[in-house]
Amino acid sequence: MATEVHLGRVIRRVKFLRGLLLLLFIGAVGFAINVVHDLDQGVRSLRTAEQNDPVWVASHLQAELLQLKSDLSQFALGYGSANDVALRFDIAWSRINVLQEGKLSQIIGSFPVDASILAELEAEFQSLEPAIKRLNSNNINEEVGRSIAEDLVLSLNGFNGSIKDFLVSLAQATTKAETEFRAELLSYSHTVVYLSLTILCLLGIFILELVIELRASRKTESEMSILATEAQSAARMKMNFMSVISHELRTPLTSIIGGLTLLKRRLDGTMKDATAHKLLDVASRNGDRLLALVNDILDAQALSEGKVSVQRVPEDLNRIVISAVEGCHSYAEQLGVRYQLSTPNEEMVVLTDSARVNQIVVNLISNAAKFTSAGDVVEICLKRDGQTARIEVTDHGIGIPADRQSAIFTPFHQINPGTTGDNKSSGLGLSITKQLIDLLDGDIGFNSVEGRGSTFWIELNLLSEFSPRVETQYRPAPVSAAT
Known part of the structure; x- marks a missing residue:
């Protein structure tokens, strides 16, 4: 009983340890998956920012504004054409729209920069559009056109410093975000390395525990097999011993029982001692019981050895x-x-x-x-x-x-x-x-x-070829002491 209790405790501890290792392994794998997912999201964000670089688009907007002012200045001096001015105006406006819509707008919104200049530029371009269209019309006087161009240049001069400040702030924010991401990426890489090592260690411990348990189970199985063989051998020796004893007892028991039976028959009519008769009955009954026990032992021995046909x-x-x-x-x-x-x-x-x-x-x-x-x-x-x-x-x-x-x-x-x-x-x-x-x-x-x-x-x-039929033979009385 103590062995079974101890074995039960060992089995429970092994199961608890195995369950704990499995939970740790699953937790580590889940955490690693979460880290890899976050890392993947960061990489995607960085790629999006690189593919839609707001600094590059903002610098092109600044260049387009400068080019628009240059074209207006040349037109005011009588060298440029109104078509070139209108084309340059549309290009600059498209740059403003790109910075205010889609992924670039989301990227700029995630940075701590003041992007109000874009809204101001858009409002300014909306107010300048009628003048650009008038400048491009055929029925305008040359002097009037030059005057309009000069006014347009003056209205755009106020945005030079704001655009420059916005571009610098955007470049700084982008650089800072890339630096922070690279630092976070480095931290993630270290975490992934540690997690990988942890997972490998847990997996190794789990496999080692399984190997140890397998060896222990094989050892236990071998010990149990040896114990079973020894028990079978002991049981066989016990039955053989009892069989030998039973064989040796059967002959003298038969003689004793026979002698007691003959003695009872001879003394039935002559001996009047009731105590003697009772003693003979007790001896006879115990002899019969002992003979039945001997026969049972011999039958059990023959059955265990497969000798009964x-x-x-x-x-x-x-x-x-x-x-x-x-x-x-x-x-x-x-x-x-x-x-x-x-x-x-x-x-x-x-x-x-x-x-x-x-x-x-x-x-x-x-x-x-x-x-x-x-x-x-x-x-x-x-x-x-x-x-x-x-x-x-x-x-x-x-x-x-x-x-x-x-x-x-x-x-x-x-x-x-x-x-x-x-x-x-x-x-x-x-x-x-x-x-x-x-x-x-x-x-x-x-x-x-x-x-x-x-x-x-x-x-x-039952044998199927013997069909049921009504018969009365071997039928005993309903209630009887003999049947």
Whole structure:
């Protein structure tokens, strides 16, 4: 028991350790996946910023504004064309729109810079658009056009410093963001390295634990195999010893029992000493019981060694059951118990060994008689269940405790030693019965309630070519001490 408790504790600890390692491994893997996901998002953001560089677009806007002012100045001096001015104006406005919409607008919004200059430029371009269109019309005076161009140059001069400041702030913010991302990327790379090492260590520990457990289980299996072999060897030696002793006891026991029987017969009419008669009866009963024990041991030994053979021929179970009940009649009378037998009005033909079936039934009904109070009845019922013959033996004795029912067919098992008085058993009867019914390809089982009694049953397959027909032979009286 202490070994089982210790083994249970070790198993629970191993399971707890394995579960903890598995949880740590899953947690590390989940954290690594989260880190890789964040790293991937950062890389995507950086690529987006590089592909849509706001500094590059803003610098081009500044260049376009300078070029627009240059074209307006040349037009005011009489060298440029109004079409060139209008084209340059549209290009500069498109740069403003690009910086205020889409991904560039989101990128600029994420930086701590003042982007109000873009809105001011857009409002200024909206106010300058009519003048640009008028400048590009064919019916305008040359002097008027030059004057308009000069005014446009003056209106755009106020944005030079603001555009420059915006460009510098944007460049600084972009550089700072790239620097922070590279530092974060470096930190992530270190984290990934540590996580990878942690995962590898946990995986190695988990595999090592499995290898250790596998080796331990193999060692335990080997030890258990050795113990099982030793137990089988010890059991075999025990049975061999008991078999030798039983063989040596059978001959003198037979002689003793025979001598006691002859002595009782000779003294029945001459000896008047009641005490002597009682002593002879006690000696005779104990001799019979000892001989039965010897026979049980020899049968158990022969069954364990596979030396028991069966000869199967068609037999009517009615005849076998009636013969077994009649053979146990005197035994039941000694215990003050009656047998009540019920058989069907048909032949119950099975392909079996009648001697072995008789031995099985005798074991069951004699065992039932031991656990039945004097004056009570043991019920034996033979009946058909489809193509199966079923023999049930019911007693109204002490029953079998639920916690002991699983071992009822093991050798030398006794339900409650001492409860059967002078009719104690060897604990081999039910074990022999189970092995014999297995040899006959039958089934055995029982139903028992503690304090109310037990019903043991066996089942054998009927021969299909023997169809049921009504007959009266072998049918006993409904209630009898002998049948």
